[in-house]
Amino acid sequence: MLPEVASPDMDPVGKQFFDFYRTGRGYHPRSINSTTAWVDIMPYGFMNFSMSGHLDEIAPRPVLLVTGENAHSRYMSEDVMKALTGDNKEMIVVPGATHVDLYDKTDVIPFKEITEFFHKNLK
Numbered sequence: 001m002l003p004e005v006a007s008p009d010m011d012p013v014g015k016q017f018f019d020f021y022r023t024g025r026g027y028h029p030r031s032i033n034s035t036t037a038w039v040d041i042m043p044y045g046f047m048n049f050s051m052s053g054h055l056d057e058i059a060p061r062p063v064l065l066v067t068g069e070n071a072h073s074r075y076m077s078e079d080v081m082k083a084l085t086g087d088n089k090e091m092i093v094v095p096g097a098t099h100v101d102l103y104d105k106t107d108v109i110p111f112k113e114i115t116e117f118f119h120k121n122l123k
Helices: 012-021 051-057 074-083 111-121
Strands: 063-068 089-094
Touching (some): 051 074, 063 074, 074 089, 089 111
Parallel strands (some): 063 089
16 A cells, blocks of 8 residues: 655655554554555455444443544544543543654653543543
Protein backbone atom coordinates (compact mmCIF):
# COMPACT_ATOMS: atom_id res chain seq x y z
CA MET A 1 0.00 0.00 0.00
CA LEU A 2 2.81 2.43 0.81
CA PRO A 3 5.40 3.17 -1.87
CA GLU A 4 9.01 2.05 -1.49
CA VAL A 5 10.14 5.69 -1.47
CA ALA A 6 8.23 8.75 -0.31
CA SER A 7 7.54 11.23 -3.06
CA PRO A 8 7.88 14.98 -2.49
CA ASP A 9 4.19 15.48 -3.29
CA MET A 10 2.92 12.73 -0.95
CA ASP A 11 -0.11 13.83 1.05
CA PRO A 12 0.64 14.70 4.70
CA VAL A 13 -1.27 11.74 6.17
CA GLY A 14 0.37 9.28 3.78
CA LYS A 15 3.74 10.77 4.74
CA GLN A 16 3.02 10.22 8.45
CA PHE A 17 2.22 6.56 7.82
CA PHE A 18 5.26 6.23 5.54
CA ASP A 19 7.52 7.74 8.22
CA PHE A 20 6.27 5.11 10.66
CA TYR A 21 5.78 1.91 8.65
CA ARG A 22 8.53 2.29 6.06
CA THR A 23 11.32 3.37 8.40
CA GLY A 24 13.04 1.80 11.38
CA ARG A 25 10.53 3.55 13.59
CA GLY A 26 7.77 1.01 12.91
CA TYR A 27 8.94 -1.25 10.09
CA HIS A 28 8.53 -5.00 10.41
CA PRO A 29 9.01 -7.43 7.52
CA ARG A 30 5.72 -9.22 8.27
CA SER A 31 3.63 -6.10 8.80
CA ILE A 32 1.01 -5.57 6.13
CA ASN A 33 1.57 -1.83 6.42
CA SER A 34 5.37 -2.05 6.13
CA THR A 35 5.36 -4.24 3.05
CA THR A 36 3.18 -5.11 0.13
CA ALA A 37 1.67 -7.99 2.11
CA TRP A 38 -1.93 -6.98 1.40
CA VAL A 39 -3.48 -9.99 -0.31
CA ASP A 40 -6.91 -11.25 -1.36
CA ILE A 41 -7.50 -13.06 1.92
CA MET A 42 -7.16 -9.93 4.09
CA PRO A 43 -10.21 -9.16 6.28
CA TYR A 44 -11.54 -6.29 4.15
CA GLY A 45 -15.05 -6.94 5.45
CA PHE A 46 -13.91 -6.12 8.97
CA MET A 47 -12.44 -2.83 7.78
CA ASN A 48 -15.80 -1.91 6.28
CA PHE A 49 -17.69 -2.92 9.43
CA SER A 50 -19.36 0.10 10.99
CA MET A 51 -18.19 -0.15 14.57
CA SER A 52 -19.80 3.19 15.37
CA GLY A 53 -23.12 1.60 14.48
CA HIS A 54 -22.88 -0.50 17.64
CA LEU A 55 -21.98 2.13 20.24
CA ASP A 56 -25.18 1.44 22.15
CA GLU A 57 -23.74 -1.97 23.01
CA ILE A 58 -20.93 -0.31 24.97
CA ALA A 59 -23.19 1.53 27.40
CA PRO A 60 -23.04 1.78 30.34
CA ARG A 61 -19.33 0.89 30.34
CA PRO A 62 -16.79 3.71 30.71
CA VAL A 63 -15.12 4.84 27.49
CA LEU A 64 -11.84 6.65 27.02
CA LEU A 65 -10.90 8.02 23.62
CA VAL A 66 -7.43 9.36 22.92
CA THR A 67 -6.77 11.41 19.81
CA GLY A 68 -4.25 13.90 18.58
CA GLU A 69 -5.05 17.55 18.11
CA ASN A 70 -3.75 17.27 14.54
CA ALA A 71 -4.89 13.68 13.90
CA HIS A 72 -6.59 13.15 10.55
CA SER A 73 -8.86 10.72 12.44
CA ARG A 74 -9.81 13.14 15.23
CA TYR A 75 -13.28 13.65 13.80
CA MET A 76 -13.99 9.94 14.37
CA SER A 77 -13.38 10.28 18.11
CA GLU A 78 -15.48 13.43 18.21
CA ASP A 79 -18.32 11.62 16.42
CA VAL A 80 -18.11 8.72 18.88
CA MET A 81 -18.21 11.13 21.83
CA LYS A 82 -21.37 12.73 20.43
CA ALA A 83 -23.00 9.35 19.81
CA LEU A 84 -22.20 7.76 23.18
CA THR A 85 -24.84 8.21 25.83
CA GLY A 86 -24.29 8.83 29.50
CA ASP A 87 -21.60 10.64 31.43
CA ASN A 88 -19.10 7.78 31.61
CA LYS A 89 -17.05 8.94 28.65
CA GLU A 90 -13.87 10.94 28.33
CA MET A 91 -11.81 12.16 25.42
CA ILE A 92 -8.20 13.25 25.66
CA VAL A 93 -6.98 15.47 22.84
CA VAL A 94 -3.19 15.43 22.85
CA PRO A 95 -1.86 18.89 21.92
CA GLY A 96 0.11 18.97 18.68
CA ALA A 97 -0.09 15.19 18.15
CA THR A 98 -1.04 13.38 14.95
CA HIS A 99 -2.70 9.97 14.69
CA VAL A 100 0.63 8.21 14.13
CA ASP A 101 2.40 10.12 16.94
CA LEU A 102 0.22 8.20 19.39
CA TYR A 103 1.63 4.86 18.16
CA ASP A 104 5.06 5.27 19.70
CA LYS A 105 5.99 8.79 20.77
CA THR A 106 6.08 8.15 24.48
CA ASP A 107 6.79 11.80 25.23
CA VAL A 108 3.31 12.78 23.96
CA ILE A 109 1.20 9.75 24.91
CA PRO A 110 -0.84 10.80 27.99
CA PHE A 111 0.07 7.84 30.19
CA LYS A 112 -0.83 9.65 33.42
CA GLU A 113 -4.39 10.44 32.27
CA ILE A 114 -4.87 6.94 30.82
CA THR A 115 -3.67 5.37 34.08
CA GLU A 116 -6.01 7.60 36.11
CA PHE A 117 -8.94 6.59 33.90
CA PHE A 118 -8.24 2.89 34.41
CA HIS A 119 -7.72 3.25 38.17
CA LYS A 120 -11.01 5.10 38.43
CA ASN A 121 -13.02 2.73 36.23
CA LEU A 122 -11.52 -0.74 36.66
CA LYS A 123 -12.56 -1.85 40.10
